[in-house]
Amino acid sequence: MEEKKWWKEAVIYEVYPKSFKDSNGDGIGDIKGITSQLPYIKGLGANTIWLCPCYKSPWSDNGYDIADYYQVAPEVGVNEDLYELIEKAGELGIKVLMDLVMNHTSDEHEWFQKALSDPDSQYRDYYFFREGVNGQPPNNWRSYFGGSAWEPVPGEENMFYLHAFTKKMPDLNWDNPAMRKELYKMINWWIDKGIGGFRIDAILNIKKNMVYGTLEADGDDGLVGIQKYIINQPGIGELLSELKAQTFSRYDIMTVAEAAVPDEQVAEFIGPDGYFNMSFDFRAADIDVPESGEWYEPTDWTVNQLRDIFLTVQKEVQNAGWGATYLENHDQNRSVNKYLPESDINDITKKMLGTILLGFRGTPVIYQGEEIGMENIRLDSIDQYADVQTHHQYQEGIKAGLDAQYVFNTVTKRSRDNSRTPMQWNNSKNAGFTDGTSWFPVNPDYAKINVETELQSDNSIYAYYKALIHLRTVSQYKDTLIYGKFVPMFDTVDNVIAYKRQLGTQEIQFIVNFQNKRIDLDIDIEQFKVLMSNYEALDLTGAKLVMEPYQAVVLSNY
Ligand code: NOJ
Numbered sequence: 074m075e076e077k078k079w080w081k082e083a084v085i086y087e088v089y090p091k092s093f094k095d096s097n098g099d100g101i102g103d104i105k106g107i108t109s110q111l112p113y114i115k116g117l118g119a120n121t122i123w124l125c126p127c128y129k130s131p132w133s134d135n136g137y138d139i140a141d142y143y144q145v146a147p148e149v150g151v152n153e154d155l156y157e158l159i160e161k162a163g164e165l166g167i168k169v170l171m172d173l174v175m176n177h178t179s180d181e182h183e184w185f186q187k188a189l190s191d192p193d194s195q196y197r198d199y200y201f202f203r204e205g206v207n208g209q210p211p212n213n214w215r216s217y218f219g220g221s222a223w224e225p226v227p228g229e230e231n232m233f234y235l236h237a238f239t240k241k242m243p244d245l246n247w248d249n250p251a252m253r254k255e256l257y258k259m260i261n262w263w264i265d266k267g268i269g270g271f272r273i274d275a276i277l278n279i280k281k282n283m284v285y286g287t288l289e290a291d292g293d294d295g296l297v298g299i300q301k302y303i304i305n306q307p308g309i310g311e312l313l314s315e316l317k318a319q320t321f322s323r324y325d326i327m328t329v330a331e332a333a334v335p336d337e338q339v340a341e342f343i344g345p346d347g348y349f350n351m352s353f354d355f356r357a358a359d360i361d362v363p364e365s366g367e368w369y370e371p372t373d374w375t376v377n378q379l380r381d382i383f384l385t386v387q388k389e390v391q392n393a394g395w396g397a398t399y400l401e402n403h404d405q406n407r408s409v410n411k412y413l414p415e416s417d418i419n420d421i422t423k424k425m426l427g428t429i430l431l432g433f434r435g436t437p438v439i440y441q442g443e444e445i446g447m448e449n450i451r452l453d454s455i456d457q458y459a460d461v462q463t464h465h466q467y468q469e470g471i472k473a474g475l476d477a478q479y480v481f482n483t484v485t486k487r488s489r490d491n492s493r494t495p496m497q498w499n500n501s502k503n504a505g506f507t508d509g510t511s512w513f514p515v516n517p518d519y520a521k522i523n524v525e526t527e528l529q530s531d532n533s534i535y536a537y538y539k540a541l542i543h544l545r546t547v548s549q550y551k552d553t554l555i556y557g558k559f560v561p562m563f564d565t566v567d568n569v570i571a572y573k574r575q576l577g578t579q580e581i582q583f584i585v586n587f588q589n590k591r592i593d594l595d596i597d598i599e600q601f602k603v604l605m606s607n608y609e610a611l612d613l614t615g616a617k618l619v620m621e622p623y624q625a626v627v628l629s630n631y
Pocket of ligand 1 (some may be wrong): 134137
């Protein structure tokens with residue numbers, strides 16, 4: 074059996090602080106609000122919280138633009154609130170992961186401000202300041218959010234700084250040892266505060282292949298995507314080894330990298346001696362992103378493709394490492410809207426998705442609201458959206474001369490704001506999220522979809538998620554579900570997503586009929602008992618497993 078580790082046995086619940094629970098009526102979720110809902114998270118059975126950034130920030134990218142690594146943002150509380158959260162969570166056996174954003178800081182960070190005000194200061198080299206060519210940027214890289222990745226330095230002629238994300242997020246120069254040392258100090262400071270570990274943002278971007286001049290463009294804008302030159306570049310290994318040696322390896326913490334690791338590097342990154350404990354793969358979550366990178370092109374994917382991605386990623390990671398699995402996070406639209414036709418979104422299909430996720434090998438991450446089946450929000454105009462990426466994409470589409478309504482529909486379907494709406498606690502005003510005016514619109518479906526309603530029924534989506542979590546964290550099936558081998562099943566049967574988890578002779582099967590059609594599968598059903606199903610009744614006699622539309626079952630041979 075593979076080596077036992079507490080972080081392999083974790084179930085992570087991702088909290089988006091601004092939208093979880095407001096305790097002081099200012100319309101913004103806060104740390105005290107999260108602390109007040111610890112019993113809810115505990116009740117679900119999650120034992121780890123990943124806290125999206127709650128550091129001091131101008132919030133240009135919702136907190137991923139950090140102005141002070143050591144200070145909690147006043148909008149969500151004070152440091153003492155966070156220390157209290159860590160302590161109270163600990164009392165309930167829940168660990169808290171901080172979000173570690175080290176590819177860039179905010180332009181309002183002290184280092185960047187000093188770099189701006191004094192070109193001779195040591196902080197200048199903490200970032201990438203480069204001379205342009207006759208007032209034009211040093212090269213034609215396109216930032217992730219569109220437009221040039223170089224911004225002119227105010228008040229300086231022919232001088233630019235690099236930003237892979239928004240212009241308010243200058244990239245840090247990891248080739249500078251003093252800068253790295255400052256980051257290590259900060260990381261260890263947080264670990265000493267008693268946190269359980271980190272989710273590590275955009276970490277594959279830290280090593281830059283700095284090439285200058287006009288590079289071959291990959292779009293009509295004459296620019297080339299920066300990713301080609303900054304993701305997983307030669308030399309990143311040395312940086313990550315040092316990072317681990319100076320920080321993570323000194324403690325028993327969990328490290329979850331936001332890093333799509335290539336198959337041949339799984340061991341290096343997330344193997345037993347890897348730079349991190351585990352990482353996120355993007356392929357399934359990004360199935361609705363067009364391959365061309367032109368986000369406004371329609372995507373046309375099939376359930377068979379989704380199945381193949383799931384199975385491939387599971388097998389690749391299993392060969393040499395450990396993964397973190399998820400269907401949703403704060404960068405995604407809601408999974409039910411992504412993976413299902415509008416007319417098939419219901420409790421059955423929501424439970425079906427949960428079954429797929431919670432049977433996988435790897436540490437599962439549930440994003441706030443997923444466990445109650447929260448859905449995308451529909452707003453009327455682009456002005457109502459808060460996400461900087463959504464606005465960038467909208468502008469790009471308009472610039473490309475596309476129909477405004479078409480652009481709006483495409484962008485907002487995938488907008489990150491879909492998952493950033495306030496958590497729906499009950500059916501009172503603002504879904505019980507705040508007594509004040511919410512910073513972002515509450516999804517009007519809250520009268521139907523909310524925690525209070527979900528808690529009242531044994532048959533709710535919440536109850537189903539809770540039962541699945543129970544199965545893999547405390548039941549007699551725990552070891553098989555956590556440490557068991559992942560083996561695909563029925564992988565050539567159309568629209569079926571199925572796999573088993575095996576430990577010795579013990580076997581648990583997850584079988585999902587991912588379509589609005591009844592089918593039967595050849596399986597010696599009498600050997601198995603049903604642990605879970607998203608339908609109340611299941612016919613277990615006979616040699617075939619008859620599956621209703623979108624039925625999901627969990628079967629065990631012991
Ligand atoms: C990934 C984060 O999840 C996303 O929200 C953010 O915009 C970028 N990294 C930049 O930090």
